[in-house]
Amino acid sequence: MTTVPNHLTYHVGRHDGGWAYHLDNVWSEPFPTHAAAHAAAHQAARRQQRSGQSAEIVYQAEDGTWHREFAGPSDRPDVSVAER
DSSP: OEEOOSEEEEEEEEETTEEEEEETTEEOOOBSSHHHHHHHHHHHHHHHHOOOSOEEEEEEOTTSOEEEEEEOTTOOOEEEEOOO
């Protein structure tokens, strides 16, 4: 198991016929406007910064490998949304 990274930055760009936010090469669902995708990225960033209960995070990377991470109740990353 690995621990949660200290800083994450979401970026907004054109994707799948609309606008979406992404972290590295993992994209959100598309939104009709840049503003909507940008607002959704800020919401995702706020959710990631909330402390609470410990959580196990399991996700599949772009290359198909599965990763397992652990986030303690106060182990939250600093998250930002890149402005254009």
